[in-house]
Amino acid sequence: MNSKRIGRRTVALQTPPSVLSFANIGGRMEGQGPLAKYFDELCDDSFFGEKTWEKAEATMQRRVLRRALEQAGLKPGDVDYVLAGDLLNQCIGSSFGLRELGIPFFGLYGACSTMGEALALASLLIDGGFAETVAAQASSHFCTAERQYRMPVPYGSQRSPTAQWTATAAGCTLLSAQGPGPYITHVTCGKIVDQGITDPNNMGAAMAPAAYDTLRAYFADTHTGPADYDAIFTGDLGELGHEIVMDLFRQDGVDMTRNYEDCGMLLYDRDRQDMHAGGSGCGCSAAVFNGYLLTGLKQGRWRRILFAPTGALLSPTSSFQGESIPGICHLVCVSTER
Amino acid sequence: MNSKRIGRRTVALQTPPSVLSFANIGGRMEGQGPLAKYFDELCDDSFFGEKTWEKAEATMQRRVLRRALEQAGLKPGDVDYVLAGDLLNQCIGSSFGLRELGIPFFGLYGACSTMGEALALASLLIDGGFAETVAAQASSHFCTAERQYRMPVPYGSQRSPTAQWTATAAGCTLLSAQGPGPYITHVTCGKIVDQGITDPNNMGAAMAPAAYDTLRAYFADTHTGPADYDAIFTGDLGELGHEIVMDLFRQDGVDMTRNYEDCGMLLYDRDRQDMHAGGSGCGCSAAVFNGYLLTGLKQGRWRRILFAPTGALLSPTSSFQGESIPGICHLVCVSTER
Structure with missing residues (x-):
C-alpha cells in the first residue's frame, strides 16, 4: 500500500x-x-x-x-x-x-x-x-x-x-497548494452503508451508520479519538441522526458527547424556527463549513476539527420501489497548522 | 503551474x-x-x-x-x-x-x-x-x-x-499503479460548453462543441495532432455530432477524417438496427471502451488512442424551462507503452 x-x-x-x-x-x-x-x-x-x-x-x-x-x-x-x-x-x-x-x-x-x-x-x-x-x-x-x-x-x-x-x-x-491555512490535513473517503431504513422522512437515521463508519475508520487509521479534536461536525443528520451516532460510539466505549455537533442542528434555531429534526441538503453543510466553521478556525475558536458531511443516496424512484436508503459520509480533517 | x-x-x-x-x-x-x-x-x-x-x-x-x-x-x-x-x-x-x-x-x-x-x-x-x-x-x-x-x-x-x-x-x-498496460498516459478535464442548442432530441449537436473544445486543448497542450494517434474516439455524439466535430476542426485546418470515430456509431449497425443518429448513454462509451477499444489495444490493432466521451448536462426540467443544453467532454490518452 x-x-x-x-x-x-x-x-x-x-x-x-x-x-x-x-x-x-x-x-x-x-x-x-x-x-x-x-x-x-x-x-x-x-x-x-x-x-x-x-x-x-x-x-x-x-x-x-x-x-x-x-x-x-x-x-x-x-x-x-x-x-x-x-x-x-x-x-x-x-x-x-x-x-x-x-x-x-x-x-x-x-x-x-x-x-x-x-x-x-x-x-x-x-x-x-x-x-x-x-x-x-x-x-x-x-x-x-x-x-x-x-x-x-x-x-x-x-x-x-x-x-x-x-x-x-x-x-x-x-x-x-500555498496559503496561510486553515489546511486540509487528512481525507477519508466514505463507503456506502445501508442499514435498511426505508422512511425517506427519516434520513438522519438512514445516514447515521455511514457517519459512524467513516468516523470510526478515521479514528482507527489515525490512532486518535474524539478528544484529539476541538470539535467534530457531521452534516446533516439532524437531531435523531446525531443521537444515533453518539449511541453507536457509546457501544464502542467512545465518548462523542463532549465536542460533537451536526451542521443540521446549527443552521436553524430549534425554538424560534420550526425545522423539525434540523436542516439538510448539500447546501446546509456547505454553508456551515464555509461560514461558521472556517471563520471559527480563522478566529482561533478551534485549532483542529473534523468535517464529515453525510449524504442519503436515495431517489423518489428508489423509495417508490421499496428500496432502503443507502448513506455515505466523506471526511476531511481541517487544522490551523500544517 | x-x-x-x-x-x-x-x-x-x-x-x-x-x-x-x-x-x-x-x-x-x-x-x-x-x-x-x-x-x-x-x-x-x-x-x-x-x-x-x-x-x-x-x-x-x-x-x-x-x-x-x-x-x-x-x-x-x-x-x-x-x-x-x-x-x-x-x-x-x-x-x-x-x-x-x-x-x-x-x-x-x-x-x-x-x-x-x-x-x-x-x-x-x-x-x-x-x-x-x-x-x-x-x-x-x-x-x-x-x-x-x-x-x-x-x-x-x-x-x-x-x-x-x-x-x-x-x-x-x-x-x-503496476501492470502490463495499456496505460493511461494523459488526462484532459472538460469544460462546460454551451452553444445554445435547445433540442433535447439532438444531443449530438449540443455535445460536439465540447468534444471539439477538449480535443483542441489536448492537441495544443501536447503539441500533437490527429495523425499522432492510431485512432480517436468520441462518445456518444452519433452521426450528426461526429460530422460537426470534423467540420469544426476543418475550419482550423485540422484533418479529423482519417482516424476519428464515435462510440455512438460503433455500437449498433446502421443498416440492420434502426437507431437513428446512433447510440448514447453513459453505458455506450463505457461498454465500447471496456470491450472493443481495450481489446484492440491489447491485440495490437492500435498502439495509442484518444478516448473522449461526451456528456449532455441537461435534465427534463432544464429543457421544460427553455434552457439550452450544456455539454462536456473528458479525455484520456491510452497507450500500450508507458
Whole structure:
C-alpha cells in the first residue's frame, strides 16, 4: 500500500492544501437563524432574481464561486478545476450555474455529503501535484428539493416530525497548494452503508451508520479519538441522526458527547424556527463549513476539527420501489497548522 | 503551474496507471450489433432478473465490477476506490449497485462523459500516490433513460431522426499503479460548453462543441495532432455530432477524417438496427471502451488512442424551462507503452 495512505482508508496529505478563501450564500430562513452573521450573502427572494427555483439554485452556485474568487483576488481562469454538485436531477444546479465560467469541471454526486466529497478530491488533486488552485462547492434549495423529492411547495403538504428542512444555501471553498491555512490535513473517503431504513422522512437515521463508519475508520487509521479534536461536525443528520451516532460510539466505549455537533442542528434555531429534526441538503453543510466553521478556525475558536458531511443516496424512484436508503459520509480533517 | 501539467489543461501522468482488467455488459440490442463479440456478458432480459429496470441497471453496475475483479483475480476489499456514475436521478444505478461491496466510493455525475471522468480521476488518484487499485465505471439502460428523460417505453412514442438510442450497457476498468498496460498516459478535464442548442432530441449537436473544445486543448497542450494517434474516439455524439466535430476542426485546418470515430456509431449497425443518429448513454462509451477499444489495444490493432466521451448536462426540467443544453467532454490518452 502506498505510503500516503495511513491505515486502510485515510490519506494523510503530504503538503496539506490551504484554504485560500471561502464564501457562502443563504436564503430567508438561513438569515433568520443563529448563523446569519456567518453568511456572505443572504437573499430574501427565493428566486434570487430568476424565473424558476432551479435557475435560482444555479445562480447561487455561480455567485458563491464568484464571491470566493473575489475574496482571493482571483479570476475564473486562475482556477484549475471546480468540483461541484447538488441534489437536482442530473445536477443542473452546478452544471448550469458554472457553465459560463469556463473552468475545467468535475461533476460530483454525493447527495448531502457533496461538500465533503468535493473537498476530499480537491485536496488530493492539489497534493498530487495536478493543480495549484481548486474550487469545491455544493448547493441546495428548499423549493427545488421539495418539488423533486416530495411535493411542490405550493401544495402545502404537512411534514413529519422526523423530517428535515432542506437549506436554501451554497458554499464554496477555494483550496490552494500555498496559503496561510486553515489546511486540509487528512481525507477519508466514505463507503456506502445501508442499514435498511426505508422512511425517506427519516434520513438522519438512514445516514447515521455511514457517519459512524467513516468516523470510526478515521479514528482507527489515525490512532486518535474524539478528544484529539476541538470539535467534530457531521452534516446533516439532524437531531435523531446525531443521537444515533453518539449511541453507536457509546457501544464502542467512545465518548462523542463532549465536542460533537451536526451542521443540521446549527443552521436553524430549534425554538424560534420550526425545522423539525434540523436542516439538510448539500447546501446546509456547505454553508456551515464555509461560514461558521472556517471563520471559527480563522478566529482561533478551534485549532483542529473534523468535517464529515453525510449524504442519503436515495431517489423518489428508489423509495417508490421499496428500496432502503443507502448513506455515505466523506471526511476531511481541517487544522490551523500544517 | 505545477510540473505535472503540460499546457493549460492537460496532465501528463508521471507513472501512467495500467489497465489491470476490464469488463462490459450489454442487453439484447447490443448483442445484435457489430461489437457483440467484444462483450463479456449479453443479457436478453432487460430486467436482468430484477423487478424493475432501475434495479436492473444497479445489477449491471454490480456485475460489471465483479467481472472485472474476477478477471484481475481481486476481491472488492483489494480496491481502494470506485468512481462511478450513471444517468438516473440521484445516480441510483451506481449507488444501489455498489452498496453491498463496501468499497470507498466517489459518486460522479458527468452524463455520458462519466466513463471519461471516472478514468481521469482514477488515473490521478493512482499517479498521485493515493491509491494502488481503482475501479472506474458507468452504466445506462434504455428503459430507465426513456422513462426519465422522455416517455415510458410502453407508451410507444415516436423518436425523431436526430434522436439517439440509449445503450443498455455498463463498463468497468480496473486501473492499477503496476501492470502490463495499456496505460493511461494523459488526462484532459472538460469544460462546460454551451452553444445554445435547445433540442433535447439532438444531443449530438449540443455535445460536439465540447468534444471539439477538449480535443483542441489536448492537441495544443501536447503539441500533437490527429495523425499522432492510431485512432480517436468520441462518445456518444452519433452521426450528426461526429460530422460537426470534423467540420469544426476543418475550419482550423485540422484533418479529423482519417482516424476519428464515435462510440455512438460503433455500437449498433446502421443498416440492420434502426437507431437513428446512433447510440448514447453513459453505458455506450463505457461498454465500447471496456470491450472493443481495450481489446484492440491489447491485440495490437492500435498502439495509442484518444478516448473522449461526451456528456449532455441537461435534465427534463432544464429543457421544460427553455434552457439550452450544456455539454462536456473528458479525455484520456491510452497507450500500450508507458
